[in-house]
Structures are given as C-alpha cells and as structure tokens.
Amino acid sequence: MDGRTKVSAAWVADKPPRRQQPLSREQIVRGAVTYLEQHGLEDLSMRKLASHLGTAATSLYWHVATKDQLLDLVLDEIFGEVSLPEEEGEALADLRRVLHEVRRVLSRYPEAARLAASRPTLGPRALRVVEYTLGAFLRWGYPEESIAYAYNLVANYTIGGVLVELSRQRVAGADSTTDGVSEDADTMREFVESLPSEEFPNFVRLSGLLVKANDDESFEFGLDRLLAGISNDLAK
Amino acid sequence: MDGRTKVSAAWVADKPPRRQQPLSREQIVRGAVTYLEQHGLEDLSMRKLASHLGTAATSLYWHVATKDQLLDLVLDEIFGEVSLPEEEGEALADLRRVLHEVRRVLSRYPEAARLAASRPTLGPRALRVVEYTLGAFLRWGYPEESIAYAYNLVANYTIGGVLVELSRQRVAGADSTTDGVSEDADTMREFVESLPSEEFPNFVRLSGLLVKANDDESFEFGLDRLLAGISNDLAK
DNA sequence: ACCGTCAATGGAACGTCGTACCGGAGGGGG
DNA sequence: CCCCCTCCGGTACGACGTTCCATTGACGGT
Numbered sequence: 282m283d284g285r286t287k288v289s290a291a292w293v294a295d296k297p298p299r300r301q302q303p304l305s306r307e308q309i310v311r312g313a314v315t316y317l318e319q320h321g322l323e324d325l326s327m328r329k330l331a332s333h334l335g336t337a338a339t340s341l342y343w344h345v346a347t348k349d350q351l352l353d354l355v356l357d358e359i360f361g362e363v364s365l366p367e368e369e370g371e372a373l374a375d376l377r378r379v380l381h382e383v384r385r386v387l388s389r390y391p392e393a394a395r396l397a398a399s400r401p402t403l404g405p406r407a408l409r410v411v412e413y414t415l416g417a418f419l420r421w422g423y424p425e426e427s428i429a430y431a432y433n434l435v436a437n438y439t440i441g442g443v444l445v446e447l448s449r450q451r452v453a454g455a456d457s458t459t460d461g462v463s464e465d466a467d468t469m470r471e472f473v474e475s476l477p478s479e480e481f482p483n484f485v486r487l488s489g490l491l492v493k494a495n496d497d498e499s500f501e502f503g504l505d506r507l508l509a510g511i512s513n514d515l516a517k
Numbered sequence: 518m519d520g521r522t523k524v525s526a527a528w529v530a531d532k533p534p535r536r537q538q539p540l541s542r543e544q545i546v547r548g549a550v551t552y553l554e555q556h557g558l559e560d561l562s563m564r565k566l567a568s569h570l571g572t573a574a575t576s577l578y579w580h581v582a583t584k585d586q587l588l589d590l591v592l593d594e595i596f597g598e599v600s601l602p603e604e605e606g607e608a609l610a611d612l613r614r615v616l617h618e619v620r621r622v623l624s625r626y627p628e629a630a631r632l633a634a635s636r637p638t639l640g641p642r643a644l645r646v647v648e649y650t651l652g653a654f655l656r657w658g659y660p661e662e663s664i665a666y667a668y669n670l671v672a673n674y675t676i677g678g679v680l681v682e683l684s685r686q687r688v689a690g691a692d693s694t695t696d697g698v699s700e701d702a703d704t705m706r707e708f709v710e711s712l713p714s715e716e717f718p719n720f721v722r723l724s725g726l727l728v729k730a731n732d733d734e735s736f737e738f739g740l741d742r743l744l745a746g747i748s749n750d751l752a753k
Numbered sequence: 754a755c756c757g758t759c760a761a762t763g764g765a766a767c768g769t770c771g772t773a774c775c776g777g778a779g780g781g782g783g
Numbered sequence: 784c785c786c787c788c789t790c791c792g793g794t795a796c797g798a799c800g801t802t803c804c805a806t807t808g809a810c811g812g813t
Contacts, residue, residue, distance in 0.1 A: 303790060326770060337792040339772080344790095348771065398634055398680050403708070408717055415719035427738070429726040433681065434739035438670075441677025444634050445669065472639070481644055483651035490665040502663070503670035510746030539761060562799060573763040575801080580761090584800065 304336060306344040310354045314390070317355065322392035356396045357404025362386045365413050372421035373512075377504065379414055380439050384500060387443045394443035422515055431511055438507055446496045540572060542580040546590045550626070553591065558628035592632045593640025598622045601649050608657035609748075613740065615650055616675050620736060623679045630679040658751055667747055674743055682732045 312334045316325055327348055331338040345351045363382045366375055387394045402411075414435075418428045469492050478485040548570045552561055563584055567574040581587045599618045602611055623630045638647070650671070654664045705728050714721040 327772080328770075331792095339774095339793080340791050342772070395635065398677075399631065399684055401684050408712075408720060412717045412720050415723055419719060425723070426726065428723055429730040430735050430738040431742075432727070433678075433730065433735050434674075434742060437677040437681050437739070438674055441634070441673040441680065442669075444677065444680075445673055448635055448637050476644075481648045483655060484644060484648050487651055487661070487664055490662065491668070494665040494669065499666050499669050502666040503673070506667075506670060506746030506749070507743055508746070509749060510742030510744070513742075513745060563801085564799075567763095574799095575764075575803095576762050578801075 304334065304340070304344065306354070309334065309341055309344055309351070310358050313351060313355045314358050317392055318390055322395060352396055353400060353404065356393060356400065356402060357406045359386060359390055359393045359396075360402060360404065360410055361406035362389075363406075363410050365410070369420065372417050373508070376414065376417040376421065376435075377508070379410065379417065380435060380504065383410065383439050384443060387440065388446075391443070391447045394440060394447055397440050398444055423511075424514060427514055431514070434511070435507065438503060442496075442500050442503065540570065540576070540580065542590070545570065545577055545580055545587070546594050549587060549591045550594050553628055554626055558631060588632055589636060589640065592629060592636065592638060593642045595622060595626055595629045595632075596638060596640065596646055597642035598625070599642075599646050601645070605656065608653050609744070612650065612653040612657065612671075613744070615646065615653065616671060616740065619646065619675050620679060623676065624682075627679070627683045630676060630683055633676050634680055659747075660750060663750055667750070670747070671743065674739060678732075678736050678739065 309330075313325065313330055316330055316333050320329075327341055328338040331341055341351075345354070363379070363386050365382070366378055369375060387397065411432075415428060415432060418431060419425070423431060470488075473485060473488040473492075476485070484491075545566075549561065549566055552566055552569050556565075563577055564574040567577055577587075581590070599615070599622050601618070602614055605611060623633065647668075651664060651668060654667060655661070659667060706724070709721060709724040709728075712721070720727075
C-alpha cells in the first residue's frame with residue numbers, strides 16, 4: 282500500500298526488487314536436485330522449480346535451453362555425489378564399491394534412475410564414474426576386447442535394479458476388471474490370492490518369496506553371480 | 518452443402534454418423550499399440566490416439582479410466598506377443614529362449630521397455646511369461662529359496678538391456694557448453710575426441726570398443742556370464 | 754407402435770504444461 | 784550522459800489429461 286520513495290504512478294504495484302545476485306545455471310541445477318528429492322520427478326515443472334527458486338519460469342530459459350537439457354544437467358549433478366575410493370585397493374573390491382555407490386546415490390533420488398535410464402550419462406561428473414569403473418576392470422586384468430560388454434552388463438544391472446525396485450513400490454493391478462493402483466506389499470499379497478492358482482501355479486507358489494525379497498539382498502545376490510560369471514574371462 | 522433426407526434445421530452441420538459398432542476397450546488398446554509402433558511413446562496423447570481411431574478424445578474415457586491405466590493395458594498387450602515354446606525342452610535352453618523372446622518383443626516397440634521399466638508387469642499376459650520363466654527355473658533344479666533373486670536378476674538384465682540400447686541411440690552432449698542432441702555413432706566419436714584424453718584415459722582408449730559394441734552380441738555376452746554365474750547354485 | 758432406459762458419444766471447458774516473444778530494468782564502459 | 788549488454792519476467796500460444804454434461808440411438812417392455 283505504501284508508495285516507494287521514488288515518485289511513480291501510484292496505481293502501479295511495486296516491482297519486486299532486482300535479484301540481489303543474478304542466478305546461475307548452477308543454482309538452477311542444484312535447486313532442481315533438491316526439488317527432485319523433495320517432490321519427485323513428475324512434480325518438477327519449470328514453473329514450480331522457478332517459484333521454488335523465487336523467480337519466474339521464463340527466467341530459467343536464459344540459463345538453460347530447454348527442460349530436457351536441464352534434466353541432463355540434473356542427472357550429471359547427481360552423479361557428482363558418487364564418491365570414488367581415494368586410493369586404489371584390490372581391483373575387484375573397488376569395482377564392487379563403485380557399483381554400490383552408484384546404487385546408493387541413485388536410490389537416494391529414486392527418480393534419478395528413471396533419468397539415467399532414459400538418457401545416456403555422459404556429463405563430466407558421470408564420466409568420472411565411468412572412467413573409474415573402466416579402470417577397475419583394467420586393473421583387474423580383464424581382457425580389453427570384452428570390457429565394453431562387461432561394462433554394459435554391470436551398468437545395466439545396477440541401473441535396472443534401482444529401476445525395478447522403484448516400479449515395484451507401486452503395484453498396479455492391470456487385469457481386465459480392476460484398475461486400482463496401490464502401493465504396499467499387502468496389496469500385492471491380496472492380488473496374488475485373487476488370481477487362479479491353477480493357471481499360475483509357480484507364481485502363486487513362489488509369490489511369498491517374490492514379495493518379501495529384500496532389495497539390498499537381491500542386489501547383492503545378483504552382483505555376486507554376475508561377477509562370478511565375469512571372472513571366468515580373467516586371464517589366468 | 519446438401520441437406521440430408523431427414524428434414525432438420527438446415528444450418529446445423531450434419532453430425533457424424535453414429536459409430537457402426539461401439540468401440541471396445543480392446544480396440545482402443547490395440548489402436549494404441551499400433552500407434553505406439555508408428556509414432557512412439559511421447560507422441561501418444563489421448564487426443565491423437567482418438568483421432569487415429571476416428572473418435573473424440575473424451576470418448577475413450579468411457580472405456581478406460583485414465584491414460585495411465587491405458588498404458589498398463591498396452592504393456593500387457595505387448596507382452597502378449599511373447600511366444601512361449603510349445604513343448605518343454607532342456608530347462609536352461611528354454612530359459613534362454615524366453616529371455617530372447619522378451620528382448621525381441623521389447624525391441625520391436627522400443628518404447629515398451631520404458632513402459633516395462635516404469636510400472637510392474639502383472640497383467641495376465643505378462644504373468645504368462647513370468648509363470649513360464651519361473652517354471653523353467655524350477656525344472657532346471659534351481660533352489661527354490663533363491664529363485665526370486667535369480668528371477669529378478671535376469672528380468673532386470675533383460676529389460677535394462679533394451680532400455681540402455683534405446684537411450685544410447687540418442688547421445689546427448691551434457692557438458693557445460695554444448696547442448697545439442699544427436700543420434701548416431703559418428704557424433705559419439707566426435708564427442709569422444711572433444712574431451713581431454715588425459716582426464717579420461719581409459720574411456721578414450723576404450724571408446725572405440727564402447728561405440729561399436731553390438732547390441733545383440735552384448736546381450737548374448739551378458740546373458741552367458743549371467744547364467745554361468747547363476748548355475749553355480751545348482752544342486753549337483 | 755410408442756416409450757423409457759441407458760450404454761455410449763463428443764463438445765466445451767479447466768487447469769497445467771513447455772516454451773517463444775518481447776518490453777523493459779539495471780549497471781558498466783564510452 | 785547515454786548506450787548497450789545482461790538478465791528478468793509478464794503475456795500468450797498450443798497441447799496436454801481430464802471432468803462435466805447434453806445428446807444420441809438401440810433395445811426391451813407394453
């Protein structure tokens with residue numbers, strides 16, 4: 282209600298004061314990461330992110346070409362959280378360590394796995410991780426011609442794992458009659474009991490195990506098998 | 518310009534004739550699948566799908582609760598294309614066969630992998646596949662307590678594989694200066710050459726192999742290692 | 754033959770999204 | 784002092800998913 286000292290047309294609302302310090306691409310990316318953490322990927326819109334940062338949506342476009350590019354940057358920023366061992370130990374152990382780290386970070390922002398799965402991870406911070414992983418393979422003595430394949434294998438497995446955990450959190454009934462979407466393991470059990478056990482005997486029989494399979498244990502289990510399978514290629 | 522035989526207010530445009538046969542949920546789902554195949558996932562909107570079917574967007578909502586539910590149904594429909602061996606052969610071979618089939622089908626609709634990764638696959642047709650896979654594990658003699666884990670492992674790997682292939686098709690430069698998105702392996706090579714080889718020596722050295730890694734071979738390679746790792750658990 | 758019922762359709766509209774356009778504000782160098 | 788360059792943000796456009804509702808027409812009962 283009070284006019285500012287400067288004389289001006291009284292009916293004009295005061296413009297918000299100029300931003301103390303112009304915002305930077307980095308600020309935007311970091312803001313997006315924390316927004317992602319708090320509200321999830323599908324709630325992240327340019328407008329909401331902007332108001333989270335105290336700006337207008339269109340202002341973001343000065344620093345960032347497109348939402349897609351922003352997401353690339355966000356993903357890379359997240360990969361920056363992956364911490365790599367300072368000193369090199371036994372190669373295989375280091376390999377395990379870095380895979381666990383990636384898994385840990387991606388789980389911290391579950392949506393990040395979706396990002397990682399939908400776009401290649403070639404930002405500078407992500408490359409840091411790739412570089413380290415390849416190095417571990419080399420130090421391990423893994424044959425060079427096969428490293429690309431082996432790398433794909435473990436990368437697939439790690440990202441895919443987080444992804445599937447994520448999707449299992451929201452179990453959707455997709456049979457022809459029901460359309461509900463629900464979220465916990467009880468509903469899963471309920472779903473299992475609802476379907477004809479003569480048609481899916483194995484599934485019904487094993488469903489108990491399938492339901493209570495622990496994510497971390499499952500990752501560990503798979504990683505063990507996977508590395509065991511790989512180590513047969515090692516030059517003896 | 519011509520009025521129809523029925524007398525009616527001449528200025529009223531002729532309503533489109535009533536649909537010869539009311540459309541069904543199945544028609545919609547199948548229409549969505551072919552639309553997906555032709556135009557891709559991100560072009561699939563309710564309006565476009567509707568006009569592809571010769572209806573109005575809002576008419577779809579009589580048969581389907583929500584777009585999300587429709588996607589569930591679409592995914593399950595796609596899983597229906599997975600053909601299972603008629604007669605059971607050697608268990609391990611059957612296991613390989615079904616995984617290859619899933620991979621084949623998911624690759625046919627590359628977007629389907631994204632769907633499969635973002636929602637659990639528990640529709641009736643998908644369950645058919647799960648059921649068969651579990652059966653193969655059992656016949657193989659795999660210890661029951663571990664089947665859930667082993668199943669997760671191979672499922673992750675198969676879906677994750679298609680997903681990563683898909684994402685590698687569009688290599689995005691995500692370093693701080695460029696923002697282009699491009700598509701072929703040449704651009705990839707160009708990207709590799711643009712980055713400091715002293716910072717990422719392994720990556721640069723191996724990039725040739727990483728680039729020309731063939732998807733099918735890569736899948737085969739990983740599958741071999743993976744099953745090798747798993748078969749150590751077999752009751753001898 | 755009429756009528757009422759009711760599954761099925763589609764137009765209008767709401768709120769949201771990504772983004773283009775552009776008029777300006779502020780500050781620094783001539 | 785003025786101009787220019789950087790940065791901001793209001794307005795607006797077209798597309799989206801979805802809700803609401805008026806309307807249609809086929810069918811079963813009388």
